[in-house]
Amino acid sequence: xxxxxxxxxxxxxxxxxxxxxxxxxxxxxxxxxxxxxxxxxxxxxxxxxxxxxxxxxxxxxxxxxxxxxxxxxxxxxxxxxxxxxxxxxxxxxxxxxxxxxxxxxxxxxxxxxxxxxxxxxxxxxxxxxxxxxxxxxxxxxxxxxxxxxxxxxxxxxxxxxxxxxxxxxxxxxxxxxxxxxxxxxxxxxxxxxxxxxxxxxxxxxxxxxxxxxxxxx
Amino acid sequence: xxxxxxxxxxxxxxxxxxxxxxxxxxxxxxxxxxxxxxxxxxxxxxxxxxxxxxxxxxxxxxxxxxxxxxxxxxxxxxxxxxxxxxxxxxxxxxxxxxxxxxxxxxxxxxxxxxxxxxxxxxxxxxxxxxxxxxxxxxxxxxxxxxxxxxxxxxxxxxx
Numbered sequence: 001x002x003x004x005x006x007x008x009x010x011x012x013x014x015x016x017x018x019x020x021x022x023x024x025x026x027x028x029x030x031x032x033x034x035x036x037x038x039x040x041x042x043x044x045x046x047x048x049x050x051x052x053x054x055x056x057x058x059x060x061x062x063x064x065x066x067x068x069x070x071x072x073x074x075x076x077x078x079x080x081x082x083x084x085x086x087x088x089x090x091x092x093x094x095x096x097x098x099x100x101x102x103x104x105x106x107x108x109x110x111x112x113x114x115x116x117x118x119x120x121x122x123x124x125x126x127x128x129x130x131x132x133x134x135x136x137x138x139x140x141x142x143x144x145x146x147x148x149x150x151x152x153x154x155x156x157x158x159x160x161x162x163x164x165x166x167x168x169x170x171x172x173x174x175x176x177x178x179x180x181x182x183x184x185x186x187x188x189x190x191x192x193x194x195x196x197x198x199x200x201x202x203x204x205x206x207x208x209x210x211x212x213x214x215x216x217x
Numbered sequence: 218x219x220x221x222x223x224x225x226x227x228x229x230x231x232x233x234x235x236x237x238x239x240x241x242x243x244x245x246x247x248x249x250x251x252x253x254x255x256x257x258x259x260x261x262x263x264x265x266x267x268x269x270x271x272x273x274x275x276x277x278x279x280x281x282x283x284x285x286x287x288x289x290x291x292x293x294x295x296x297x298x299x300x301x302x303x304x305x306x307x308x309x310x311x312x313x314x315x316x317x318x319x320x321x322x323x324x325x326x327x328x329x330x331x332x333x334x335x336x337x338x339x340x341x342x343x344x345x346x347x348x349x350x351x352x353x354x355x356x357x358x359x360x361x362x363x364x365x366x367x368x369x370x371x372x373x374x375x376x
Binding site: 017 | 252253256259263284288292294295323326367374
């Protein structure tokens with residue numbers, strides 16, 4: 001048997017590993033793209049804002065209890081205010097297990113979306129995030145936020161008993177998993193992934209051609 | 218304990234330690250390499266220690282370093298150098314996590330182990346300190362650590 005030297009074995013190992021993993025990643029991304037195309041038809045209750053024909057389309061995966069998501073929401077709100085024709089945002093639920101009110105807040109958010117009041121409700125949730133996050137029972141502030149956002153609280157009570165809201169949230173979570181989302185906030189800016197408000201700002205500023213940071217994360 | 222009087226049992230213990238730590242880093246590195254690099258970039262950004270360019274480079278390079286250090290430790294190839302690399306890398310982890318704790322940065326979970334498991338930064342710091350000690354021990358007792366290694370195979374071939 002021909003002898004192989006230590007340096008040669010090292011190089012062979014590195015090259016084989018890199019080639020194998022690069023190939024695996026390529027096939028994984030192809031499969032994910034195909035799955036996403038199929039999933040795009042089944043997404044329920046999209047929560048969107050801005051110009052649907054905008055040059056910058058942001059898909060956001062959010063957990064309403066995540067502090068970093070609150071920063072992200074504020075950054076996006078400023079973009080929407082400053083560049084209403086250039087930016088379009090769609091929100092997907094991605095409640096994380098580490099947040100005790102993640103799922104409850106997502107269910108309320110979904111019910112707000114069904115009354116077409118998702119955005120004012122989201123603003124209220126984010127504004128008072130610290131307050132309700134610290135509570136064992138976040139429902140009193142949720143009711144208050146809902147009322148101030150102009151929601152019919154009786155309808156929300158009915159909506160919360162509807163199992164299809166859980167299906168909608170689960171569909172979002174499944175889509176997120178397909179897109180390899182593991183933490184929040186995760187964004188897809190014109191289909192390109194960026195995680196966290198800092199990366200989002202860098203990406204969107206680049207697309208808008210902003211050199212100096214005008215919108216702070 | 219001196220290198221000359223190491224029992225068979227101790228040799229096996231070092232072998233198991235080498236395989237476990239090597240295997241652990243292979244799994245962590247693989248998980249990060251196969252995930253989009255943006256997920257690990259977000260973790261690095263949380264520690265607020267590197268400039269933007271370095272954050273991006275680290276997000277691409279670190280998972281590969283973890284993977285190859287783990288693989289070479291597992292196989293026992295270039296052990297002396299690999300163990301030094303491990304000590305350096307784990308020392309860097311300890312420093313980075315410590316500065317985050319001192320600065321009270323709002324990091325909910327470490328994110329250091331990719332999607333394999335999540336731990337808070339206190340737990341991760343303790344784990345890193347233990348890893349550092351184990352690697353130091355392996356470096357100190359390189360003979361039992363080299364048991365059933367490719368290094369041993371190549372040195373026998375040279376003779």
